[in-house]
Amino acid sequence: MQDDKTGGVPIRTVKSFLSKIPSVVTGTDIVQWLMKNLSIEDPVEAIHLGSLIAAQGYIFPISDHVLTMKDDGTFYRFQAPYFWPSNCWEPENTDYAIYLCKRTMQNKARLELADYEAENLARLQRAFARKWEFIFMQAEAQVKIDRKKDKTERKILDSQERAFWDVHRPVPGCVNTTEMDIRKCRRLKNPQKVKKSVYGVTEESQSQSPVHVLSQPIRKTTKEDIRKQITFLNAQIDRHCLKMSKVAESLIAYTEQYTEYDPLITPAEPSNPWISDDVALWDIEMSKEPSQQRVKRWGFSFDEILKDQVGRDQFLRFLESEFSSENLRFWLAVQDLKKQPLQDVAKRVEEIWQEFLAPGAPSAINLDSHSYEITSQNVKDGGRYTFEDAQEHIYKLMKSDSYARFLRSNAYQDLLLAKKKPESEQGRRTSLEKFTRSVGGSRWASGSYSFMVRPSWTVIELPQWYVKTAMATGGSGESVALPWAAWLRHSTVLCRI
Template sequence: RRSKHQTTFHALQIEALIMEMQNPDTGIKTQTQRVMITNIPHAVAGNDIFQWILQRLQITNEEALHLGDLFVKYGYIYPLQEPKNLTLRTDGSLYRFQTPYFWPAQNWPADDTDYAIYLAKKNIKRKGILEEYEKEHYNMLNKKINYKWDFVIMQAKEQYKAGKERKKADRYALDCQERAYWLVNRTPIMYYQQAIMKSRVKSSVSLGGLVKYSEQFLSNDPILSGCLPSNPWITDDPDFWDLNAKLVEIPTRMRVERWAFNFSELIRDPKGRQNFQLFLKKEFSGENLSFWEACEDLKYGDQSKVKEKAEEIYKLFLAPGARRWINIDGTTMGITVKGLKHPHRYVLDAAQTHIYMLMKKDSYGRYLKSPVYKEMLAKAVVPQETVKKSSNFPFGRRHLRSSPSPIILRQQEEEAKAKEAAATVDITQVMSKLDRRTTPRLPSPSSSHLHRPQQAAPQPYGPAPHTACPSPISMALESSELQQEDGCEVLVVLLHLCLLVMVFFQIKMDIPLESQICPIGSEGEDGQQRTHKDFAKEVICPWESPTEQGRAG
C-alpha cells in the first residue's frame, strides 16, 4: 500500500510538470505539423522539450535528457514519426502530449478484453498485418477469452466504423494515443532477442569454475576455515590485525601463499606489491609497477588535482626522454597523449591496461620462481591458535551450550529399562557366595587368633536334603561374630546378600518354636499370639517342603 501511494505521489508531481509544459503562456509552444499527408495539431519538437526542461529545472544536459526519456517511456509524451522509439530525441522529431485519460495516475487497468479489442480493430484496419509479438498476443487472447470472442469482434467493428466518421487529423491523433498507451502497457518482449546476442558458456564449465575457486580459497575463508591465531571479534585479541597489517614486516604464510593464486591477488595486497617491486628492481623494470600505482592514484585519488597529477605522470613516464620511461606501443601512446589534452580520471586507462597485462604475462611467472618470493615464503610466520579469552564486557553474547535432544534421552531411558528387565539373577552365584561366607574356616597356622575356623570346601548347590535352610538373621548374627573375630568387613557384604535373597524369593513365613509352619499375616490368627516369644520370622527355601522342616525339627 505504501509503494502504491508513493508511486501515485510521484505520478502527480510529473503530471503537474506536464500540465505546466502545456501552459499557453509559460509552457512549450505547440503548432500544427504535417506528418506524411496529415496535419497534426498541437505537435512539439523534441529539442523544444529538452530546452524547456533545462531552463525550468536548472539541471544538467544528461539529467534533462534522462527525464525526457522517462516522460516518453511512461506515456506522458509519445512520438509521431517513430512510434516504437520510446526515447526523447533532441532534434526536430515531432512529439505530442498524451491525453490525461491515459495517464498512469488514472489507474486505468490494461485489461485483456480492451487489448483484444484494440488488436482486433488493428487487424481489421490492416487486413491481418500485425507485428510478430502482436500476433502472438492475439492468438493467446483468442484462446484465453474465447467464450466472449464474439463480443470482442463486435466491439472492434463498431469502433472501426465510428473512427471512420471522425476527421482525418482527429482519427490519426486518436490512433497515436491508443497505440502509445498499449506500447507502454504491453511492450514487446525483447528478452529472447537480446539473449541470443549474449555469449553462452556451458553450465558444466561455469560450475567447474565455481568449485575450483571455492576449493582454492577455502583455507582463506574466515567463516569456513576460521582465522588464526583467533577471531578478534570473539576473543578481543588484536594479534590477528597485527599479523595481517598492510605493510607488516613478516606476513603470515597463508597471506604469502595467496599471492600465488593469481596476479590480481598479488597486485591487490600492499605487502605483495612491495615484494613484487623488489623483484622488478632486480630486473630493471620497476617503473612498470610505479606507473600502475600512479594511474590508480589518479583514478581514485583527489579529483581536484587530476590535471596536475596527469601532467606529472606524463613527464615522469610518457614524455620522450622521461626519467622512468615505460615501453608501450605507438597506438596506445597516441591514444594516451591525445586524451591528456583534456585530462580526466580515466585518461590513462589504455596505457595502464597495457602495462598490467605486460606484468601479468611476463614478470609474474618469473617472480613466483624467483628467490625473492621463495625467501619471503620461507620466513613467513604460521600463527598458532590461541585459547579464547573471556570478555569482561557484561553485555556480550553468552556462550550457549547445546543440550541433548529429548528424543535421544527418551531412547536412552527405554534402552536402560530394557537392559534391566532382560538382566536375570544367577541364584547359583548368590548361594555360592553365601556358602563361602557362612561355612566355618579352619584356623591358619600364621593367624594370631586361637578360635579362627578354617574355611571348608565349597558346598554343592543348595544344602543337604535333610538340613534346614539357614535363617538370614542367624547368618547375619553369626557373620557379626566372625567380623568381630576376623577383623574383616564381612557383615556389610553379607547383609547386602541377604537383602538380595529376600527380595528374590519374596516369601516370608512365620515358624513357631514348635516347628509349626504358619504364613505371616494369615487370617484367623490372633494378633496377641504373634509375639516375639512365640514366633520367629524365617524365609523358606524353595527346595524344602514343610514336612521336611517338621522332620528336621
C-alpha cells in the first residue's frame, strides 16, 4: 500500500504558499486504492476500513490529533515501521513526559501543545517531581540530536512521533486501541518480559503514575502453580468442542423448528388481542384444552413441557397413572422453594424433606447415594438451594425416562388428535352450508311460510315467528340452514321468502 513503485498509493510533496508538505497522500487516494485493490464496492465500507487502519496508527492525518479517515483532500502520512503497533510498544509515562518537554523547548507553531497535552504535562510534572531534572535533561539531549537532522526529515519525524503518542495517549473521548491488545494480555501472564522504552530510558520509576499503573513484582513459578496449570490443561482436553458447521446446523434447525411460534415471522393464529379486537387467543389460553400447536411444542424438549402450566398438569396426570408422580411433585416443590420469602424457607425445607426424602417418607423419591449424602448435609443448614443436587438428579431421571414414555403414550397422542376433530367437524359443517346455499327453494302461496327439501322431499309448514327469526339470521331471499333440522341425515331444510 505504501510502495508507490508496486502499485501503492501515490506519495507526493505538495507545494503551498512559502512552504512544502513532504511525503503526503490524500484521503481520497487512500479510499480509492482500498476500493480498487480490495474489491470494495461501497465507499462507506472503504472509509470504515481506512479508519480502523488509522486508529492503529499506521496512517495518520498530519494536522489533527484524532486518528480517522476522511474521503476528501485531507493530507495523510504513513507511519514509520519503527513506531508500528506491531512492535508491541508499551511506552512508560517517563517517555511521554520527555516527549512533551521536548515539544515545549521547540519554538514552533506546529509543535505547540494542545490543551489536553498541557494538562497531562502538568500532572506528570507533579508525579515525577523528584526526577524531573533527569527528564528535562533527556528532553534537551533529544532536541540537540533533532536539530542536526535535515529540515524535511525532521518535519516528517515530528509528525510520526506525534501520531505514535496519539495512539498510546489518545485525545480525551477517543478510543484507546491499545488497552485490550491480546499481546498485552499475554505479556501480563509472562511478566519476565522487559518493557521497551521509546527513548532508551532504562531507569525504573517507583513512584505512582497518574496515567499508568505499575506491574506487579515478579515471582518465581512454584510447584503449586505447575499443578494448577496441569489441572487446567487436563480439563481443556476433556472439554467438549463442536465444529462450526455443527453449531450452524444446530442453530438453523432450532430456528426452523420455532419459526411458527415466532409472531415476528409467522402471524399468530388467532391474532394478537392487543393489535386486533379478537380475544380468541385469551379464551384459548384460559381454557383447559390446549391447542394442537401448544401440544406439539411439548414434544420439542423436556423444558418446554415444564414451562407450560397445562403441560405440567398433563404430565403429572400421566405420572399418576404410572404411580411415579412424586418425582415431578418434588421438582415443583423445590422450584417453589426458591421463590419463598426468607422467613419461610427453613420451614418449607423441612416439609420437603419429610415428604420426599426422610426415612419412611410418604412420597419417597429414588436418589443415588452421593446426591442423598449431599442433600442430608445441606438440610442441616437449610436454604433455597438445599435440594439443588437432588433436583438435578430427578430432572435427569424424568427427562431420560418418564418424558420419553409420555411422548409415546396414548395420553399425549390423544391430545394431538383431539384438536383435529373440531377442525374436521367445522369443515364438514361448512361444506353442508355451501351445499344448502346451492340448492334452490320454492315460494309458496302468500301468507303461508313453506319449507321444502329437494328433490322429492316433504314440504314442512312452520310458524311465522320462527321464520322471522330465520330471516334475521340468514337475510331475505337467502337459503337458511335451520338448526332444528339436524335430524335430517343428508339434507337441510331451506326457505325462500
